[in-house]
Amino acid sequence: xxxxxxxxxxxxxxxxxxxxxxxxxxxxxxxxxxxxxxxxxxxxxxxxxxxxxxxxxxxxxxxxxxxxxxxxxxxxxxxxxxxxxxxxxxxxxxxxxxxxxxxxxxxxxxxxxxxxxxxxxxxxxxxxxxxxxxxxxxxxxxxxxxxxxxxxxxxxxxxxxxxxxxxxxxxxxxxxxxxxxxxxxxxxxxxxxxxxxxxxxxxxxxxxxxxxxxxxxxxxxxxxxxxxxxxxxxxxxxxxxxxxxxxxxxxxxxxxxxxxxxxxxxxxxxxxxxxxxxxxxxxxxxx
Numbered sequence: 001x002x003x004x005x006x007x008x009x010x011x012x013x014x015x016x017x018x019x020x021x022x023x024x025x026x027x028x029x030x031x032x033x034x035x036x037x038x039x040x041x042x043x044x045x046x047x048x049x050x051x052x053x054x055x056x057x058x059x060x061x062x063x064x065x066x067x068x069x070x071x072x073x074x075x076x077x078x079x080x081x082x083x084x085x086x087x088x089x090x091x092x093x094x095x096x097x098x099x100x101x102x103x104x105x106x107x108x109x110x111x112x113x114x115x116x117x118x119x120x121x122x123x124x125x126x127x128x129x130x131x132x133x134x135x136x137x138x139x140x141x142x143x144x145x146x147x148x149x150x151x152x153x154x155x156x157x158x159x160x161x162x163x164x165x166x167x168x169x170x171x172x173x174x175x176x177x178x179x180x181x182x183x184x185x186x187x188x189x190x191x192x193x194x195x196x197x198x199x200x201x202x203x204x205x206x207x208x209x210x211x212x213x214x215x216x217x218x219x220x221x222x223x224x225x226x227x228x229x230x231x232x233x234x235x236x237x238x239x240x241x242x243x244x245x246x247x248x249x250x251x252x253x254x255x256x257x258x259x260x261x262x263x264x265x266x267x268x269x270x271x272x273x274x275x276x277x278x279x280x281x282x283x284x285x286x287x
Contacts, residue, residue, distance in 0.1 A: 008232060014225045016241060018222045022223065024218045025222075032203070038194075038202070040085065043215040046216045047183060050220045051063075054184075054220075063181070063184070074182050078181075078183075085160075087160040088156075091156035095152070099153065102139060103161060107161045111165040112236035126281075130279025141250075171231075175231045
C-alpha cells in the first residue's frame with residue numbers, strides 16, 4: 001500500500017502512525033501504576049530486545065556488525081533519544097504535566113530552527129502558521145493550569161524537546177542511518193540510566209506484561225515510524241505531529257480509563273488536528 005503513495009504522503013503516514021503508537025506509552029504507564037523510572041527501565045529493556053531481534057532479521061547481519069558499519073552518528077542519535085526520554089521523565093516528576101505538554105508543543109518550532117541553522121532546511125510559511133496554531137491548541141487544552149510547576153522541571157522539558165528536535169534533524173540529514181538500530185541503542189541507554197533510580201524487581205507480573213506490549217511492539221514501532229518519516233518530510237513537519245500525541249493520549253484515557261475530557265480539551269484537540277492537517281497538506285509550498 002505504501003509503495004503506491006507519493007513521498008510526501010509516505011512521510012505523513014509514517015509520522016501519523018508513529019505519533020499514534022507512541023501516544024500509547026502514556027496509557028500503558030497509567031495501567032501499570034508503577035513509578036516513572038520502573039516503567040522507563042522495563043520499556044527500555046524491551047525496546048532493546050525488540051531491536052536486537054529486528055536488526056539482524058532486516059539486515060542479515062549481527063547488531064554489532066551493523067553498529068560498526070553505521071558509524072558514530074547512530075550512537076549520537078541513540079544517546080539523544082535516551083537523553084530526551086529521561087529528561088521528559090524528570091520534567092513530569094518535577095513540574096506540572098500541563099507545563100510539560102505546553103513546552104512539548106514547541107517541538108516543531110525548535111526542529112524548524114535547528115534545521116534552518118544546521119542543514120539550511122527552510123520551513124514553509126504555511127507550516128509556521130500551523131506550528132503557531134498547534135501551540136495555541138495545546139495552550140487551550142492546558143488553560144488555567146500552566147505555571148503550576150517549577151522552573152527546574154520546565155528546564156528539563158526544554159532539554160527533552162531540544163534533544164528530540166535535534167534528532168529529527170539528524171535523521172533528516174542522514175536518511176540512510178539504520179532507524180531500528182538507533183531506537184535499539186536509545187532503548188538500551190534509557191534502561192541503563194533508569195536502572196539507578198528504578199526498583200525493577202518490585203514490578204509485578206501484570207505490569208511487566210503491559211510494559212512488554214509497549215516496549216516490544218507499540219513503542220519501538222512508533223519511534224521507528226517517526227524516524228522514518230524524516231526521509232520524506234522536513235523536520236519541522238514531522239515535529240508538527242508531536243502535539244497529536246497529546247490529543248491521542250487524552251483520547252485513550254477517555255476510552256480506556258473513563259477520564260472524560262473537558263470542553264477546553266476537546267476544543268484544543270480540534271484546533272491541533274486542524275493545524276496539523278493544514279501544515280502537512282501537500283502543496284507546492286510544503287512538498
